[in-house]
Amino acid sequence: MTTRYTEYLLQAEPNKFAISDLKAGEMLLNMGPQHPATHGVLRLELITDGEIVVDVVPHIGYLHRCFEKHAESLAYNQTLPYVDRMDYLAAMNSEHVWCMGVEKMLGLTGQLPKRVEYIRVLVAELNRIASHLVAIGTYAIDIGAFTPFLWLLRDREHIQRLLEWTSGSRMLYNYIWIGGLYYDLPIGFEDRCLEFVNYFIPKLEELDQILINNKIFIDRTAHVGVLPLDVAINYGCSGPMLRSSGLKFDLRRVDGYSVYPELEFDIPIGQGLVGTTGDCWDRNYVRAQEMRESLKIIKQCLHRLTTDCKRSPDFDPQAMCPKKIRPKEQEFYFRAETPRGELGYYFRTTGKSDIPFRCKGRSPCFSNLSVLPEIAKGCMVADLIAIVGSVDIVLGELDR
Numbered sequence: 001m002t003t004r005y006t007e008y009l010l011q012a013e014p015n016k017f018a019i020s021d022l023k024a025g026e027m028l029l030n031m032g033p034q035h036p037a038t039h040g041v042l043r044l045e046l047i048t049d050g051e052i053v054v055d056v057v058p059h060i061g062y063l064h065r066c067f068e069k070h071a072e073s074l075a076y077n078q079t080l081p082y083v084d085r086m087d088y089l090a091a092m093n094s095e096h097v098w099c100m101g102v103e104k105m106l107g108l109t110g111q112l113p114k115r116v117e118y119i120r121v122l123v124a125e126l127n128r129i130a131s132h133l134v135a136i137g138t139y140a141i142d143i144g145a146f147t148p149f150l151w152l153l154r155d156r157e158h159i160q161r162l163l164e165w166t167s168g169s170r171m172l173y174n175y176i177w178i179g180g181l182y183y184d185l186p187i188g189f190e191d192r193c194l195e196f197v198n199y200f201i202p203k204l205e206e207l208d209q210i211l212i213n214n215k216i217f218i219d220r221t222a223h224v225g226v227l228p229l230d231v232a233i234n235y236g237c238s239g240p241m242l243r244s245s246g247l248k249f250d251l252r253r254v255d256g257y258s259v260y261p262e263l264e265f266d267i268p269i270g271q272g273l274v275g276t277t278g279d280c281w282d283r284n285y286v287r288a289q290e291m292r293e294s295l296k297i298i299k300q301c302l303h304r305l306t307t308d309c310k311r312s313p314d315f316d317p318q319a320m321c322p323k324k325i326r327p328k329e330q331e332f333y334f335r336a337e338t339p340r341g342e343l344g345y346y347f348r349t350t351g352k353s354d355i356p357f358r359c360k361g362r363s364p365c366f367s368n369l370s371v372l373p374e375i376a377k378g379c380m381v382a383d384l385i386a387i388v389g390s391v392d393i394v395l396g397e398l399d400r
Helices: 002-012 067-071 077-084 091-106 114-142 147-167 189-212 215-221 229-234 280-306 364-370 372-376 381-391 395-399
Strands: 026-031 043-049 052-059 330-338 341-349 358-362
Touching: 043 381, 052 372, 052 381, 067 077, 067 358, 077 091, 091 114, 091 330, 091 341, 114 147, 114 189, 114 280, 114 381, 147 189, 189 280, 215 280, 215 381, 280 381, 341 364, 364 381, 364 395, 372 381
Parallel strands: none
Antiparallel strands: 026 043, 043 052, 330 341, 341 358
């Protein structure tokens, strides 16, 4: 009975390695999909020699959201709630990418009111900070630091309340619409958001003291999971994963979409300040610095929204929203920068329907996770947890 049950399991979810592939002293282990440190339902198939990882294979597909099938069955504006549910930690950023892609197909790029564009960037950068707070906070728990997690989730709660005030939802917003927004910012939002910025700036200094520059944290992350720049490029890595390896590549600058070309901000990169460029410490360092840059962007957006693009009773954030969306026949790819890297959507349209013939989502998490076998070979099992956490994956987007 046991043998038949084992054969059934191998057919249902086959391993890459067989027992016959193991050398003397090696062991085949499963980590996940229920393991608490895999950040979701991710299964890792390990070959270990004692405490050393000889090889690792990620097995995905446990959180398949059917996003692409939904997108090929619904109109473009009806797909937005499903876009939210891909990267549920950065739904505003995902919505922004989807809407800009459809708007470019419709020829609406550059025609939207400036107030709409600045509000979009404002809420997207707030969501970027919230996402990085979860990434760094859960990473702290992975390597044994509990207090920073509570502090960072406390600060994230302020952002969640601001976004809930704006859209009515805490995580899955459906706020950025094709051609505009669901609604204008609530009255008093700009003042409340500026209060948060002034509150949060010293909290980032506390983060550096209690975690980023903590000696125990450095010992656990420096020189661990080093990702060389050429390997990162060859595997299609993007976002903080790529920038921590030393390349200044940020689509907000490279592609210059929305109003980002009008805003001033830097692109943090890994420099190997306490270890090797591209290690786990650098990836967390880049995310911590990106939050500072997002605060700069938010302050500039707030300034524009209270001076050049003031609130007006005649302003209608839905004025440019098309009633029927039917792009001409084309194949089109649009990409933008989310907290995890390059999120892109490939569309194939026939020009005869308001439903895309084909829609493909390019997940940054998928490419970032694919490099795991390269950077984890030869590490300790305990360090593998640190490496997986530093990649910052969201399984809803990875499996789509």
